[in-house]
Amino acid sequence: VERTRGEEAAPAPPALGSDDRGRLGLFELFVVFVKAGLAFGGGLGILAVLEDELVKKRRTLSPEEFLAVYGIGRVIPSGTMTALTIAYGSRFAGLLGTVVALTGMVLPAFVLTVLLTAGYGYLREGALFEVLPITILPAALAFILVAALRLGKHVFRPGFDLILAAAAFVGSYAVGLNTALLLVAGGLAGLLFFRGDRRA
Amino acid sequence: MSLYELLGLVFTFNVMTFGNGPVMIPLLQESLVEQRGVLSQDQLLYAFTIARVTPGQANVYVASIGYMLFGLPGAILTTAVILLPGYLMLPALRLYRRFSAAGAVRGFTRGLTSASVGLIFAAVVNIARTSLDSWIPWMVFLVTLALAQLLKLNPIISLAVAVALGLGLRFLAGL
Numbered sequence: 001v002e003r004t005r006g007e008e009a010a011p012a013p014p015a016l017g018s019d020d021r022g023r024l025g026l027f028e029l030f031v032v033f034v035k036a037g038l039a040f041g042g043g044l045g046i047l048a049v050l051e052d053e054l055v056k057k058r059r060t061l062s063p064e065e066f067l068a069v070y071g072i073g074r075v076i077p078s079g080t081m082t083a084l085t086i087a088y089g090s091r092f093a094g095l096l097g098t099v100v101a102l103t104g105m106v107l108p109a110f111v112l113t114v115l116l117t118a119g120y121g122y123l124r125e126g127a128l129f130e131v132l133p134i135t136i137l138p139a140a141l142a143f144i145l146v147a148a149l150r151l152g153k154h155v156f157r158p159g160f161d162l163i164l165a166a167a168a169f170v171g172s173y174a175v176g177l178n179t180a181l182l183l184v185a186g187g188l189a190g191l192l193f194f195r196g197d198r199r200a
Numbered sequence: 201m202s203l204y205e206l207l208g209l210v211f212t213f214n215v216m217t218f219g220n221g222p223v224m225i226p227l228l229q230e231s232l233v234e235q236r237g238v239l240s241q242d243q244l245l246y247a248f249t250i251a252r253v254t255p256g257q258a259n260v261y262v263a264s265i266g267y268m269l270f271g272l273p274g275a276i277l278t279t280a281v282i283l284l285p286g287y288l289m290l291p292a293l294r295l296y297r298r299f300s301a302a303g304a305v306r307g308f309t310r311g312l313t314s315a316s317v318g319l320i321f322a323a324v325v326n327i328a329r330t331s332l333d334s335w336i337p338w339m340v341f342l343v344t345l346a347l348a349q350l351l352k353l354n355p356i357i358s359l360a361v362a363v364a365l366g367l368g369l370r371f372l373a374g375l
Contacts, residue, residue: 036256037255037256037257038255038256039255039256040255041327042221042257042258042327043257043258043323044320044323044324044327045255046256046257047320052355064309064310064313067312067313067316067317068296068309068312068313068316069293070313070316071309071312071313071315071316072289072292072293072296072312073289074316074319075292076218076285076286076288076289076292077214077215077216077218077219077285077288078214078215078218078219078282078283078284078285078286078287078288078289079214079218079219079220079257079259079282079286080218080219081219081257082219082257082282082283082285082286083286083288083289084289085286086286086287086289086290087289087290087293090290090293098287102283102286105256105257106256106257106260106279106283108254108255108256109254109255109256109257109260109263110260110263110275110279112250112254112255113250113251113254113260113261113263113264113267113275114263114264114267114272114275116250116253116254116264117246117247117250117263117264117267117268117275118267120243120246120268129249129253131366131367131370132252132253133331133333133337134336134337134340134366134367134369134370135340135362135363135365135366135367136359136362136363137331137337138331138332138337138338138340138341138344138362138366139340139341139344139358139359139362139363139366141324141327141328141331141332141341142341142342142344142345142348142349142358142362143344143348143355143358144324144327145324145345145349146345146348146349148317148320148321148324149349151317151320152317152320152321155313155314155317160314161310161314162314164311164314164315164318165314165315165317165318165321166318167315167318168314168315168316168317168318168319168322169318169319169321169322170318171318172318172319172322172323173321173322173325173326179319182315182318182319183312183315183316183319185315186311186312186314186315186316186318187308187309187311187312187315188308188311189311190307190308190309190310190311190312190314191304191305191307191308191311192307193307193311194306194307194310194311195304195307
């Protein structure tokens with residue numbers, strides 16, 4: 001039911017990073033990325049907002065494409081969210097879009113950082129530093145989990161996808177293996193296992 | 201130390217750590233506090249504390265260091281140099297697109313996305329271990345999760361409830 005967008009482009013895989021711009025003007029792009037930049041919880045908090053805005057609400061991206069861009073973004077040495085911001089800025093509005101999206105993304109953190117630095121001394125003992133860990137930060141974690149559950153929906157059923165996800169989880173969390181290594185290993189395993197699978 | 205030197209250091213450390221803000225701290229500590237002595241230990245810690253209480257990317261705290269040493273231009277330029285390497289994403293995507301029609305790449309992508317889901321969950325558990333360090337954040341986390349996941353409540357309303365709950369519980373715990 002959710003595959004209607006994919007069917008138009010069939011049999012090609014998701015139009016990753018394609019020049020298919022549209023549906024998002026510069027201003028809307030800016031608004032989406034300011035919202036993302038306002039998210040707490042670091043990169044995953046930002047990811048949760050982008051998933052909500054671009055995949056769930058606007059349906060401009062399929063969950064599969066969103067996850068694939070995320071996987072590629074993780075191996076870019078700038079921070080994953082910077083890479084995603086540039087990918088989507090470019091996709092929806094070209095090179096100017098990357099500047100607009102990046103500006104929106106860093107604006108909230110930048111303005112607050114400069115203000116708090118300028119207020120160095122006044123704020124050192126501030127109540128803000130005490131209150132955030134028991135209010136906004138645990139709430140942000142809950143939002144992240146909700147987005148992660150939604151993104152992983154197609155993975156959470158018996159099958160090789162689930163095995164791969166579980167292996168990556170264990171490799172990262174319990175063994176502490178390098179992220180890029182795990183992604184490439186997951187890709188290679190998928191390449192071998194899903195060979196000839198038309199749905200892949 | 202010149203502004204260019206600071207920008208060079210921040211750029212290098214950011215690339216070395218793949219934009220991981222917390223991992224950059226020991227590198228900045230060694231080069232700015234210990235070797236060059238341009239920043240005090242307290243200043244660096246303050247910059248990092250800001251990173252934890254501001255929204256958005258966790259490496260934007262370098263703007264705080266830029267501001268301390270060179271004012272607003274320092275803040276703007278240090279932020280710009282941590283974003284710049286992200287443009288490598290564009291050739292990476294182009295490369296991917298060129299090969300994505302091949303069936304092998306489709307299998308690779310599916311494996312990559314499944315592994316991504318596992319990595320996201322690993323990161324969630326990692327954050328949970330450090331941030332859910334007592335019963336109050338646990339309660340706030342679980343209630344927000346129930347509101348957002350089960351009741352599908354609007355994030356703003358869920359967030360407002362979470363803040364009220366956290367403050368309320370702290371007040372009660374202090375009685």
